[in-house]
Amino acid sequence: MPIVRTKGSTRNDHQLNKGIWADGESRAANPLAHTDGNEPGFNVVGKRMPLKDAYKKVTGEGVYADDMRLPGMLFARVLHATRPHAKIKRLDTSRAEALPGVRAVTIGADAPIRFGVLPVSQDETAMAVDKVIFAGEAVAAVAADSEEIAATACNLIEVEYEEMPAFLKPHDSLKKVASPEHQIHDKVDKNFPGTNIHKAVDQEFGDVTAAFKAARSTPSGTFMFEGVSHGFTEPHSVLAHWDADDRLFLYTPQQVPHYTHLALAKVLEMDLHRINVVRTMVGGGFGGKSDPFPHEVIACLLAKKTRRPVKLTMDREECFLVNRARHPSEIKMALAFDPQGKLIGMDSDALIDGGAAGSFGVVSTYYNGVLSNGPYYLPAFRYKGRRVYSNRPASGAMRGHGSVNPRHAMEVLVDMAAVELGLDPCELRLRNFLPEQCLTPFHKFRITSNGIREGLEEVMRLSDWKNKWGKLPYGRGIGVACSFFISGSALPIHWNKLPQSTVHLKIDMDGGIAVHSLAAEIGQGSDTVLAQMVAEVLGVNMDRIHVRSQETDLAPIDLGSYSSRVTFMAGNAAREAAEKIRADLAAAAARLTGQPAQYFDFAGEKLICRSKPNIAVTFMEALHEAQVDRGALCASGCYVSPPLGTEFKGSNAGLSPSYSFSAYICEVDVDPETGFVQPVHVWAAHDCGRALNPLAVEGQIEGSVHMGLGQALTETMRYRNGQLLNANFLDYKIPTPYETPEMDIVIVESIDPEGPFGAKECGEGGLAPIIPAVGNAIYDAVGVRLFEVPMTPDRVLRAIEEKKRAAK
Amino acid sequence: MSKKLLKLTVNGRAVEIACAPNQTLANALRDELNLTGTKIGCDMGTCGCCTVEVNGKAKLSCLTLAHECEGASITTIEGLNQYQMHPLQKAFAECGGSQCGYCTAGFVMKSHALLAECPNPTREQLKEELAGNLCRCTGFIKIYDAVERAASELREKAPVEPAPATAR
Numbered sequence: 001m002p003i004v005r006t007k008g009s010t011r012n013d014h015q016l017n018k019g020i021w022a023d024g025e026s027r028a029a030n031p032l033a034h035t036d037g038n039e040p041g042f043n044v045v046g047k048r049m050p051l052k053d054a055y056k057k058v059t060g061e062g063v064y065a066d067d068m069r070l071p072g073m074l075f076a077r078v079l080h081a082t083r084p085h086a087k088i089k090r091l092d093t094s095r096a097e098a099l100p101g102v103r104a105v106t107i108g109a110d111a112p113i114r115f116g117v118l119p120v121s122q123d124e125t126a127m128a129v130d131k132v133i134f135a136g137e138a139v140a141a142v143a144a145d146s147e148e149i150a151a152t153a154c155n156l157i158e159v160e161y162e163e164m165p166a167f168l169k170p171h172d173s174l175k176k177v178a179s180p181e182h183q184i185h186d187k188v189d190k191n192f193p194g195t196n197i198h199k200a201v202d203q204e205f206g207d208v209t210a211a212f213k214a215a216r217s218t219p220s221g222t223f224m225f226e227g228v229s230h231g232f233t234e235p236h237s238v239l240a241h242w243d244a245d246d247r248l249f250l251y252t253p254q255q256v257p258h259y260t261h262l263a264l265a266k267v268l269e270m271d272l273h274r275i276n277v278v279r280t281m282v283g284g285g286f287g288g289k290s291d292p293f294p295h296e297v298i299a300c301l302l303a304k305k306t307r308r309p310v311k312l313t314m315d316r317e318e319c320f321l322v323n324r325a326r327h328p329s330e331i332k333m334a335l336a337f338d339p340q341g342k343l344i345g346m347d348s349d350a351l352i353d354g355g356a357a358g359s360f361g362v363v364s365t366y367y368n369g370v371l372s373n374g375p376y377y378l379p380a381f382r383y384k385g386r387r388v389y390s391n392r393p394a395s396g397a398m399r400g401h402g403s404v405n406p407r408h409a410m411e412v413l414v415d416m417a418a419v420e421l422g423l424d425p426c427e428l429r430l431r432n433f434l435p436e437q438c439l440t441p442f443h444k445f446r447i448t449s450n451g452i453r454e455g456l457e458e459v460m461r462l463s464d465w466k467n468k469w470g471k472l473p474y475g476r477g478i479g480v481a482c483s484f485f486i487s488g489s490a491l492p493i494h495w496n497k498l499p500q501s502t503v504h505l506k507i508d509m510d511g512g513i514a515v516h517s518l519a520a521e522i523g524q525g526s527d528t529v530l531a532q533m534v535a536e537v538l539g540v541n542m543d544r545i546h547v548r549s550q551e552t553d554l555a556p557i558d559l560g561s562y563s564s565r566v567t568f569m570a571g572n573a574a575r576e577a578a579e580k581i582r583a584d585l586a587a588a589a590a591r592l593t594g595q596p597a598q599y600f601d602f603a604g605e606k607l608i609c610r611s612k613p614n615i616a617v618t619f620m621e622a623l624h625e626a627q628v629d630r631g632a633l634c635a636s637g638c639y640v641s642p643p644l645g646t647e648f649k650g651s652n653a654g655l656s657p658s659y660s661f662s663a664y665i666c667e668v669d670v671d672p673e674t675g676f677v678q679p680v681h682v683w684a685a686h687d688c689g690r691a692l693n694p695l696a697v698e699g700q701i702e703g704s705v706h707m708g709l710g711q712a713l714t715e716t717m718r719y720r721n722g723q724l725l726n727a728n729f730l731d732y733k734i735p736t737p738y739e740t741p742e743m744d745i746v747i748v749e750s751i752d753p754e755g756p757f758g759a760k761e762c763g764e765g766g767l768a769p770i771i772p773a774v775g776n777a778i779y780d781a782v783g784v785r786l787f788e789v790p791m792t793p794d795r796v797l798r799a800i801e802e803k804k805r806a807a808k
Numbered sequence: 809m810s811k812k813l814l815k816l817t818v819n820g821r822a823v824e825i826a827c828a829p830n831q832t833l834a835n836a837l838r839d840e841l842n843l844t845g846t847k848i849g850c851d852m853g854t855c856g857c858c859t860v861e862v863n864g865k866a867k868l869s870c871l872t873l874a875h876e877c878e879g880a881s882i883t884t885i886e887g888l889n890q891y892q893m894h895p896l897q898k899a900f901a902e903c904g905g906s907q908c909g910y911c912t913a914g915f916v917m918k919s920h921a922l923l924a925e926c927p928n929p930t931r932e933q934l935k936e937e938l939a940g941n942l943c944r945c946t947g948f949i950k951i952y953d954a955v956e957r958a959a960s961e962l963r964e965k966a967p968v969e970p971a972p973a974t975a976r
Contacts, residue, residue, distance in 0.1 A: 060845015523908025
């Protein structure tokens with residue numbers, strides 16, 4: 001797999017920075033900025049290596065929550081609502097409680113305090129209180145001696161509903177309700193009282209009307225996106241234990257143990273320090289395990305009642321109903337291009353179906369607009385976003401959060417403009433890319449490193465774009481799309497002054513290096529990447545590094561694994577902690593040798609004097625000298641985003657210390673008889689700064705392509721009357737090996753000036769461009785534009801037939 | 809439901825366990841024998857996470873009743889790792905064929921059964937054989953890499969003729 005290094009990456013980026021931050025000379029002095037033009041020879045960073053926990057996973061040794069067994073453990077099952085919107089007239093658990101083997105039953109009234117991942121959307125309860133707001137909501141739960149008994153008991157619980165009008169189409173949620181009780185939640189956007197609008201965003205910058213007046217090409221479309229699911233293979237499973245010391249332990253496959261920790265303390269009215277949230281191995285997250293969940297609270301409630309360990313493992317259908325996946329949406333978007341093909345304006349209107357809870361939705365509503373500010377320079381911007389509550393399972397954050405659907409709309413429109421202007425779609429994109437080292441015009445996103453130009457040029461070359469686009473036979477086509485994504489949200493969702501990431505290191509005389517962090521290893525390799533950075537700084541082998549990233553009791557606070565933040569933020573924290581230890585070890589080496597501390601290089605488990613390479617001490621010698629009169633070496637490193645952005649309401653959304661960029665080309669076969677689309681090959685270039693572990697980077701991009709192809713072609717959550725119809729992997733169609741094409745991954749290394757060792761994100765940004773690349777390839781193949789996603793055979797065929805009819 | 813005794817050979821060891829008539833092999837392995845390396849992803853035969861070998865054939869243990877396996881020889885992911893890691897396991901780790909790891913046991917077991925019959929599979933054969941297993945992390949590419957690497961290592965290790973069909 002090729003690695004492309006951008007031209008800018010060898011420059012002294014500290015110096016360049018000074019030109020673009022009008023108010024911020026000091027930022028360029030960030031001590032963590034690393035690139036200095038002299039490429040250091042790295043020993044660990046940049047090397048392909050297996051994930052630190054890979055051997056545990058391939059042998060079956062790895063312990064996921066459902067694999068845990070504690071003495072005296074009980075099993076829980078949940079009773080789910082059968083109506084989308086209804087008052088609970090009667091809830092009788094007496095028959096369930098009387099069943100032999102049942103140890104406890106819990107209902108919504110046991111924990112009426114509201115919670116939610118965002119402080120501004122505290123609208124969830126562990127179980128329904130007084131009314132149910134989606135079919136599938138938890139109504140009651142049972143802990144029993146076996147799962148079978150718990151399930152039987154759930155069936156004995158009697159619920160009487162009084163149905164209310166259900167809001168199942170997002171357009172209905174925009175309207176004023178007939179009666180206040182029809183509001184799904186009483187708190188809605190303050191500008192739209194009496195509706196079911198959760199969040200409204202209206203932003204306009206630059207002269208959009210003038211841009212559209214002056215434009216030569218103004219492609220527009222109304223795009224429909226159905227809901228998709230994360231489809232992680234490990235079902236939700238949690239184990240709660242309220243122990244004899246009156247402390248609560250919750251074992252949970254969480255992407256963000258810290259938010260669960262906060263939510264439990266709130267709902268259960270406990271001091272934080274009495275709760276230990278323990279992350280078990282996470283069998284896939286993709287955003288679907290990043291909310292604090294009702295089922296986590298339920299397990300804790302049952303553990304409190306029984307004072308015994310309670311395990312709650314959900315079945316696949318329940319996982320679909322917990323949802324929190326990508327918002328279904330309807331996006332009306334128009335772009336304006338001048339005669340030279342310069343993008344001069346965007347007008348976008350997004351109606352976003354949030355389902356029955358706020359979740360990350362306020363952020364999603366902003367992202368649907370503001371993440372259109374790249375990778376192209378956009379001088380006039382209008383966005384109207386409405387996220388509405390509906391009586392469906394809650395939408396939330398999913399890989400590429402908030403950027404994926406509008407990205408499809410934008411990239412298809414860019415393609416339409418290219419056709420209208422008679423330009424090659426790649427050429428049109430090349431004319432519009434943001435440069436390196438710039439600020440976007442209004443939201444002031446700070447683009448530090450940017451390798452999109454190199455990326456697009458490389459995939460054009462590899463795919464033989466110039467000889468293929470517009471030249472392939474009918475039924476085969478090639479398409480392109482580009483994207484960008486945040487490398488960690490700069491603003492923490494809890495507005496406090498604590499660091500966003502803290503990492504502790506501890507080295508005792510055994511020479512093992514414990515890395516304590518609460519960044520969650522979810523299969524993406526976060527433990528590995530932190531270990532690599534520490535090993536690199538200290539010049540030691542990877543097997544010395546033991547990452548302990550499980551328990552809130554032991555690990556310092558980290559905002560966890562979402563918004564593509566771990567490599568950048570936890571990585572910078574780990575690096576800073578390691579630098580502190582390095583200074584201690586260098587001082588020890590100086591004492592042992594009489595050479596100045598700053599002369600020591602760390603590599604190969606040795607500290608070697610740079611000017612006199614025959615003078616060296618081993619890592620262990622330096623360590624033991626450093627420990628004299630002191631004991632274990634401990635250090636803490638942390639990361640706080642630099643001040644970014646500008647001052648208007650909502651201006652914090654989309655700010656990130658750095659952005660990744662992607663350029664994808666996809667070739668497809670379209671069967672004009674059936675409408676079936678088969679992706680043939682994908683060339684995917686992703687700028688991740690420096691690839692700290694190229695094997696893992698490729699894995700992230702390949703996985704993103706696969707997941708994006710699912711949304712592009714086959715995946716959709718289907719509902720009838722508010723009931724989810726296809727909550728299983730047979731009817732919810734994730735691409736199999738047959739539908740997954742071969743891929744060429746191009747890693748573009750722009751070497752970010754503030755990323756640890758120059759790294760930025762690679763886990764999410766690579767998803768969005770594949771969907772429009774497929775759409776644009778379908779157009780190249782058969783000449784039809786699809787405005788509905790997924791682009792299923794029936795839709796493709798209908799479009800082909802309509803085109804034929806229109807031609808007659 | 810009342811449990812009945814059941815005799816099996818699991819990972820080369822004869823065991824006798826008590827299982828309910830409706831207990832799946834997946835649950836029996838996990839709950840009665842504590843072999844939790846076998847994962848349950850869907851419990852309805854759609855994801856392949858629970859794949860084990862029953863008499864050398866890959867089977868979905870969530871769709872197999874424990875009592876159907878009376879007298880059978882079962883191999884699970886733990887059985888491949890006796891005293892040393894199997895080349896497939898090593899290759900899945902080192903080629904990046906395992907990210908979150910939840911589907912890995914199923915893929916390794918399915919591949920193990922495949923390589924016993926077909927020591928040198930083509931990419932097309934791999935796609936066909938692995939189509940019943942779901943991986944949400946890797947996009948399958950690195951899984952093919954892993955199986956191909958392990959297959960080549962196994963062929964070098966044991967350059968003998970593949971077992972005759974009657975042995976299966």
